Amino acid sequence: MWSCRLLLQRGTRLVSPRAAGSPANLVCCIRTVKTTTWFEEHLTEDNQEYMRKSMAEEIRRQTTEKLNPLKDELWQRNEWTEGSRRVGLVAIKLGMAPIWTKTGERHVVTMLQVQDCHVLKYLSKEEYDGHTAALMVGGKNVSPFQRSEEDMEIFRNAGVPPKQKVTTFKVSDNAIIKPGTPLYAAHFRPGQYVDVTAKSIGKGFQGVMKRYGFKGQPATHGQTKTHRRPGASGPGGDPAKVFKGKKMPGMMGNIFITASGLKIWRVNTKYNVLYVNGSVPGHRNCLLKVRDSVLPTRSSTLLNPPFPTYFTEEEGDLDEDLYDENLFVHTEPSLTLT
Amino acid sequence: MAACVKGLDKCMFSLRLLRNHQLQNERFLSTSLCRLNAEQPPKFTPPPKPVIIDKTQTEASLRKFLSPEFVPPRQRADPFKFFIERKDMIRRRKVLNIPEFYVGSILAVTMGDPNASGKSNRFVGICIQRGGKGLGASFVLRNIIDNQGVEICYELYSPRIQQIEVLKLEKRLDDNLMYLRDAMSEYSTVDPNMKPVPFSPTGEVPVNQLRVRMRPKPWSKRWERPRFNIKGIRFELALTPEQMEHAQKWEQPWNEYDMMKEYDTSTLEEQVRSEVQREMSK
Numbered sequence: 001m002w003s004c005r006l007l008l009q010r011g012t013r014l015v016s017p018r019a020a021g022s023p024a025n026l027v028c029c030i031r032t033v034k035t036t037t038w039f040e041e042h043l044t045e046d047n048q049e050y051m052r053k054s055m056a057e058e059i060r061r062q063t064t065e066k067l068n069p070l071k072d073e074l075w076q077r078n079e080w081t082e083g084s085r086r087v088g089l090v091a092i093k094l095g096m097a098p099i100w101t102k103t104g105e106r107h108v109v110t111m112l113q114v115q116d117c118h119v120l121k122y123l124s125k126e127e128y129d130g131h132t133a134a135l136m137v138g139g140k141n142v143s144p145f146q147r148s149e150e151d152m153e154i155f156r157n158a159g160v161p162p163k164q165k166v167t168t169f170k171v172s173d174n175a176i177i178k179p180g181t182p183l184y185a186a187h188f189r190p191g192q193y194v195d196v197t198a199k200s201i202g203k204g205f206q207g208v209m210k211r212y213g214f215k216g217q218p219a220t221h222g223q224t225k226t227h228r229r230p231g232a233s234g235p236g237g238d239p240a241k242v243f244k245g246k247k248m249p250g251m252m253g254n255i256f257i258t259a260s261g262l263k264i265w266r267v268n269t270k271y272n273v274l275y276v277n278g279s280v281p282g283h284r285n286c287l288l289k290v291r292d293s294v295l296p297t298r299s300s301t302l303l304n305p306p307f308p309t310y311f312t313e314e315e316g317d318l319d320e321d322l323y324d325e326n327l328f329v330h331t332e333p334s335l336t337l338t
Numbered sequence: 339m340a341a342c343v344k345g346l347d348k349c350m351f352s353l354r355l356l357r358n359h360q361l362q363n364e365r366f367l368s369t370s371l372c373r374l375n376a377e378q379p380p381k382f383t384p385p386p387k388p389v390i391i392d393k394t395q396t397e398a399s400l401r402k403f404l405s406p407e408f409v410p411p412r413q414r415a416d417p418f419k420f421f422i423e424r425k426d427m428i429r430r431r432k433v434l435n436i437p438e439f440y441v442g443s444i445l446a447v448t449m450g451d452p453n454a455s456g457k458s459n460r461f462v463g464i465c466i467q468r469g470g471k472g473l474g475a476s477f478v479l480r481n482i483i484d485n486q487g488v489e490i491c492y493e494l495y496s497p498r499i500q501q502i503e504v505l506k507l508e509k510r511l512d513d514n515l516m517y518l519r520d521a522m523s524e525y526s527t528v529d530p531n532m533k534p535v536p537f538s539p540t541g542e543v544p545v546n547q548l549r550v551r552m553r554p555k556p557w558s559k560r561w562e563r564p565r566f567n568i569k570g571i572r573f574e575l576a577l578t579p580e581q582m583e584h585a586q587k588w589e590q591p592w593n594e595y596d597m598m599k600e601y602d603t604s605t606l607e608e609q610v611r612s613e614v615q616r617e618m619s620k
Contacts, residue, residue: 092416094415094416094418094419094422095415095416095419097423097426097472097473097474098473098474098493098495100496100497100498104450104496104497104498106493106496111419111422113416113418268422271418271422273422284413284414284415284416285414285415285416328497329429330426330427330429330430330433330495330497331429331432331433332433332497333433334433334434334450334497334498334499334500335450335497335498336450336457336458336500337450337451337452337457337498338452338457
């Protein structure tokens with residue numbers, strides 16, 4: 001199986017020659033020249049079948065192994081103290097739904113599902129940035145055949161199937177976790193506040209009215225060919241220049257945006273779904289980074305969280321659904337407001 | 339064959355009863371005499387036809403109705419999201435009975451209200467629109483009270499709703515009766531103290547072929563245009579034939595051949611319906 005892997009001539013330089021010359025244009029160029037072979041090009045049909053089956057079996061074996069992290073010696077578990085930061089999760093945005101409180105108010109929530117989230121690597125203070133330690137966490141499982149060798153190394157060391165999104169979380173020293181431990185949605189509890197980071201939906205090259213909300217010009221009264229233009233670009237003769245960072249048309253969206261201070265209304269431990277208040281950047285089925293909120297006004301809501309993370313073996317008897325105290329559960333009778 | 343045997347069984351049983359009775363009374367007569375007297379095979383009456391009452395299915399499901407908000411919309415969303423939402427919807431339906439109704443039926447909704455006397459208020463109206471999918475599904479009821487038209491949009495799964503009852507179950511010629519805003523007021527008035535009209539849980543839902551008279555133009559929307567595809571308005575009383583022809587200019591006859599607009603939900607509906615029935619009966 002490993003000999004087949006060497007056949008993959010994965011070049012990281014997949015960009016076409018046009019863009020390689022001018023790095024500024026990399027963003028605009030979408031077309032890539034695929035000169036590499038895919039894993040099954042030089043294999044016979046039987047071998048292709050065998051490769052697929054063996055990969056699926058290996059992934060299944062790895063996930064079952066990792067379900068009981070307490071069986072291997074865990075790293076030391078410490079208690080939660082004020083000011084310690086714990087890991088976050090990688091989740092998938094499923095969609096949005098309405099919820100109602102016990103007083104009859106209606107709010108909207110986004111449903112985030114935590115699928116196959118594993119800790120991949122521990123970066124100590126010196127390795128990372130000199131101040132805080134970090135943990136690399138990976139999200140959804142994907143096929144290993146389209147990943148490069150350097151990426152696969154990290155997954156192989158952790159003993160985990162390859163992931164679609166890999167992010168780092170800055171973590172305090174008492175919250176480090178052994179690589180390979182799975183992370184579940186019960187890591188967060190209802191009533192807690194989180195920050196969600198994701199790549200916003202890309203809108204392409206957009207004008208200044210959509211991008212920054214400029215007013216444009218009137219439609220009539222003699223305007224010649226000027227209805228959505230930016231107008232003036234700055235003050236006049238004194239600076240005699242246009243300041244850096246002037247709002248002008250350009251690429252909009254497809255950048256990382258963080259929505260902070262989102263309340264968690266409900267956690268489904270069976271399917272690993274978090275119900276997070278309001279809307280979240282990103283399209284449906286996109287991967288997001290979820291972590292405890294850093295807002296100072298919300299620090300009091302984080303009391304006794306599962307530290308460093310939630311382990312199924314220790315606290316295995318959580319209900320299937322954990323609700324916030326103000327949330328109306330649908331199994332209760334209708335509200336009679338007073 | 340089995341029927342004959344059953345009949346004979348009954349006869350034999352009744353004969354045996356008679357025989358016992360006679361034996362008790364006429365102890366001194368021999369048993370053979372009794373048998374001779376009583377054993378005249380009576381005229382064969384076939385047993386009544388067995389009536390199959392399907393007790394496993396509830397009354398509402400006998401008509402095979404699936405509420406339209408259960409059918410997932412045409413999106414690139416994970417079906418798992420609709421599965422979770424459906425679980426919540428079924429949980430709510432087990433507490434509050436949401437009956438089967440269509441656009442054009444007359445409903446009465448009791449909703450909790452902190453400012454009303456008795457903490458709840460009841461509104462009766464004709465359903466003019468059903469919108470939304472999943473937990474956010476809603477319906478709009480219209481009525482005319484004290485010469486003022488009132489429309490209230492209720493969310494089916496809102497916890498403030500205490501009771502939904504169907505006073506009259508019927509369908510109309512259209513899926514959307516928003517044109518009642520421009521119709522004469524008698525078509526939107528519903529008596530608030532109306533008694534529920536009994537309807538059978540089996541059989542077809544009656545379609546009311548009523549075509550409505552409109553107020554003079556201008557209307558809130560140009561209902562004569564083909565994009566609304568309205569069959570329930572008497573256009574011949576409101577518009578001239580020239581105006582009708584002019585409205586046909588906005589026709590888009592290619593839409594019915596557009597394959598990208600086709601979305602067949604039959605298999606999806608079957609799956610969802612079986613799942614919902616299974617969960618509701620648990």
